[in-house]
Amino acid sequence: MKACTRQREMAETGWQHLMIKAFLTSPLGRICVLFMVATSLALLIACYVKWQNLQDVLRTELSNVHNIVMNSASDRFHQQEAMFEIIGERLIEMNAVENVEPARQLMAGVIDNNPVFEVYKLIRPDGQVFAASDSLIGAESSNLLATPYTAETFRTALGSHRLTVGRTWYSDALELWLLPVRYAVRNSEGEVELVISAAIDLEGEYNPWTVRNLRPGIDVYVTVRAPENERFYPLYYEPFSSFGADKRQVYGNALPESFVQTVIKKMEAATGEPFTTLLQRDFTASFLNNAPGLAPAMAVSGYDKDHQYFFGIRETIPNLRKDFIVWLGLILIVYIFVNALVAFMLYRMFKAEERHQARLRHQVMHDSLTDLPNRYYLKAHYASWAAAAGGEYALFFLDLDNFKFINDHFGHSVGDLVLLEVSKRLTQLCTPDMLLIRQGGDEFLLLMPCVDKSRCLVAVEQLAARLNEVMVVDNLKISVTGSIGITYCQQPGEALEALLVKADIAMYQAKKLRNSHAVFSEDLQTKSDERAIMESELRGAIDNAELYLVYQPQIDAVTGEVSGVEALLRWSNPLLGSVPPDRFIFIAEDCGLINPIGNFVVDTALQEIADIHRDHAGLRLSINVSVQQLVHGGFRDYIKQKCADYGISSSLIKVEITESLFIEDFWQIESLLNLISSDGFSISLDDFGTGYSSLSVLRKLPINEVKIDKSFVQDILIDAHDRALIKSIISIGQSLEIPTLAEGVENIDQALVLREYGCNLFQGYLFARPMRLDDLRAYLQGFEPYPFSTDSLSD
DSSP states (O other), rough: OOOHHHHHHHHHHHHHHHHHHHEEEEEHHHHHHHHHHHHHHHHHHHHHHHEEEEHHHHHHHHHHHHHHHHHHHHHHHHHHHHHHHHHHHHHHHHHHHHHHHHHHHHHHHHHOTTTEEEEEEETTTSBEEEEEESSTTTTHHHHHHHHHHHHHHHHHHHHOOSEEEEEEEETTTTEEEEEEEEEEEEEESSOEEEEEEEEEETSSTOOOTOTTTTTTTTTEEEEETTTTEEEEEEEEEEEEEGOOOOOHHHHHHOHHHHHHHHHHHHHHHHEEEEEEEEEEEEEEEEEOOOOTOOOEEEEEEEEEETTTEEEEEEEEHHHHHHHHHHHHHHHHHHHHHHHHHHHHHHHHHHHHHHHHHHHHHHHHHHHTTTOOOOOHHHHHHHHHHHTTTTTTEEEEEEETTHHHHHHHHHHHHHEEEEEEEEHHHHHHHHHTTTTEHHHHHTTTEEEESSSSHHHHHHHHHHHHHHHSSSSEEEEEOOOOOOOEEEEEEETTOOHHHHHHHHHHHHHHHHHHSSSSSOOHHHHEEEEEEEHHHHHHHTTTTTTTTTTTEEEEEETTTTTTTEEEEEEEEEEEEETTTEOOOHHHHHHHHHHHHHHHHHHHHHHHHHHHHHHHTTTSOOOOOEOOOOOHHHTTHHHHHHHHHHHHHOOOOOOGEEEEEEHHHGGGGHHHHHHHHHHHHTTTTTEEEEEEEEESOHHHHHSSSOOEEEEEOOHHHTTTTTHHHHHHHHHHHHHHHHTTTEEEEEOOOSSSHHHHHHHHTTEEESSSTTTTBOHHHHHHHHHHOOOOOOOOHHHHHHH
């Protein structure tokens, strides 16, 4: 059980894989793939746009923070500059360089009353400190120009009329990191008298660049540029851990040149101006800072030209990525949901379309009524079936007998039910290795493996027996028979069309006997080829004037006079020679030529008999009419019009029909014959006794004459059964007041016996053979009535 379950699961999995593969290669699958590609591209574009948007938002927010801080610091520096300017005037007034003690007291008071500053220094233009806060032990003995750490920024202060910043330094005495701000005090001539230097605690609350209260997560960096060597020195970093662990090392050295150049290029790219131009004014630039050694960050950097320092803030991209990842997670959920939904819907549409296509393929490959495979299915699967059968098989071609009768007299709905029952019975007889096909109409094909021909014949007999069983359809008991053509294939790869042609030939042969079967043979093939040639030649017979009429007189059994003539069709072909009617009339019926040929007979016979009537008025004319010609919608009007064209009374024309054919269309023919009879034409029933006629038929139809077939007449003198049959036919005619005509009368004894039985008319070689028009005219000119005595006839 587990193994079976596993096999089923594997089969289902394999089927699903095939379905998915088929889906992906289908138009809907390609649409699905294109949609996924499009949504993926849209996702990438959205991610790019969102990332850029997040950067723009961050850039805007950082720029706002930068502007706030930088403006605030600038304002503070301007206030301090104004204060130092006032203090500087007082220091000049007291000649601070010479009177150090008053200057020291003044500055000590300033520091004590201004919490922004921690300590001060007063410096002569030569860099020598001449006064300093008491906490700065040994400061008065130092010279700023003599120390490289302070010399560059001190010179900047000497050359500036504004407050400038110096390099950050650490006070061991105060244990503070201090930022010096310097202001050069000038006399009325503009010469520098002294420089005021005050220090701000960078880690205190008066740091001009702190952003702690504005936006967490921001890195701050402040640098100063030494004009002499164009090196950049850090003034303040926050948080310091982002830039290095050793403050002395960081603040004590210039920034790496590579880092500086990278940032300069970024600023130039952001502003579109060279760096030297930017130094001539205040500016702000925002850019993505991915300098070596630092985590990628969005940076905003600006320059304060008045106070000659650079102020920048940055926020690392990882912070930005967090927002992006949150957004991306939501978008991915939507992306996956939409793509899954679209894929699911398209896959469902594909499966629905596959089911629809499967139904269409089934409809194309199967008969709509019986659901049996049809000829399209056969063409598509014949090769594979033949290969599976091993190359030896039989083809049965079944055609139901008299099925048109069922449709015409019980209706097509009943006919459909009959076909369903027939297909059901055939299906029940079929084994899995057989292939049953509905060819169309009332035709079925059956392919079966056939190594042993005797097995095939047994199958045919079983099929015929099952088919012959009475079926109850719509409360009607109906019996159906079939004609079966059989052909064998013993050569692998034989073409289907060739087999169908052979089976059709055999079926046509079986159709002659009905409820029978026939096996294809070369003899049948020869006959079929001859028939094909005959059909081909027959199509040009009228245009080539190969058809003509002969006339055989009909003699009145009482008066011995010529009562009328029967027009008989003849065909003389250059290839086939003289072809009798019994060899080509049925071909004309099968191939649809019977109507033009029938019209030719009617037109020619009436035209020629009109010529005979000039000398023999009242001579009756019998014209043979095929059932197909009779039921043709235009026959009645055609014969009436031709009679009018040639001035012949319809009462002189007898329409002959063969009783062995009309029985299948009895009700239709009954109405047609009644109409033709109402037009004045006589109806003659030919070959009576050879088919399916009955007393009810003679009673119901407007029959004016019954013709006894020559097959009964020829043995009337030696066969008591034929004599009894002829007597019965004549007696029936007399009881129904229908004249009888005996065909094939070839000797006087036959004529005398028929006359004795009461036959009304004779026709046969005893009186005349069929003749052409000129011979008929001569025959009638020299005709003398037959006295019907043994002596006179023998003379």
